Amino acid sequence: MAIEIRDLQALKLACQALGLQFRENQRTYRWYGRYMGDSQLPAGFTPEELGRCEHAISVPGNRYAYEVGVLRRRDGKPGFALYYDNWQGGGGLEERIGENARRLKQEYASQVATRQLRRQGFRVVRQLSADGRILLKGVK
């Protein structure tokens, strides 16, 4: 399965788990401020629109770190895209969210799956494997 960000509550919980701050309705995110052409834009967005978002995610206590913009997708699919300026790891941002926000997406998926399994009446046990995988086991 390929993860799609649709559940903002799960995204908030993922941010909390990784020590990030979800800034609801913050309409701009911190970045370099000028598109240098060294990263792929989210589908349907122009360089002029960078820096604007629906919500933002920041690293508390690090005023130099760039922020993640949570953008409503424009590729015809529902949900949100995550975009940030990854120059030099986003000034400390990637230490928390992982390269290409993989760690944040992984934690998001874990939160979505846990919430859904509980809704279906499962008791959920979570384990972290040595190779970095998150394993969830739902038992009724």
Add this chain to the structure above:
Amino acid sequence: MPTVTVTIDAEGNVQVGVRGAPGPACKDLTRELEAALGETIKDSSTREMRDIVHLPLRRSVRR
């Protein structure tokens, strides 16, 4: 007693597995979970699911 396992690797890829829910019950258990997570890229049935689904057909052939 059905058990659902979800594995999320460091790249963000997700695998969902089910034990103890043979046949269509397996898909019933995971349908909402898959919809919540995103897009299913590959869907394959386990032997447990296939055996139960095909069993009535084999029986009818033998008659």
